[in-house]
Amino acid sequence: MHRDDRITVEPGRPRRGQDVKIDYQGLLVNSGADGIWMHYGYDSWKQVKTIPMTRQFDGSFTCSVRAEAMRQINFCFKDSAANWDNNNGMNWTIEVC
Secondary structure, three states, X not given: OEEOOOEEEEOOOOOOOOEEEEEXXXXXXXXXXXXXXXXXXXXXXXXXXXXXXXXXXXXXXXXXXXXXXXXXXXXXXXXXXXXXXOOOOOOEEEEOO
């Protein structure tokens, strides 16, 4: 499991083709966002998609994606007012094995 104070990723180092669960409780949640979307792509932002996340009882948001990448999944988050959390311009990356 990969975790910092804003995200949890399970499994932390997914295999290609495996489903990956991502929980988010970062800046946008703390700012009172009513909806969160995960913006993601593979291997340096190829095949970019944006998907809605589901609010959990603890106030965090969650979604699942398939690890279709050869090397990595790149992602960040946005809310319904088009505010972004991109990890201070670094985005987040999960290595795929």
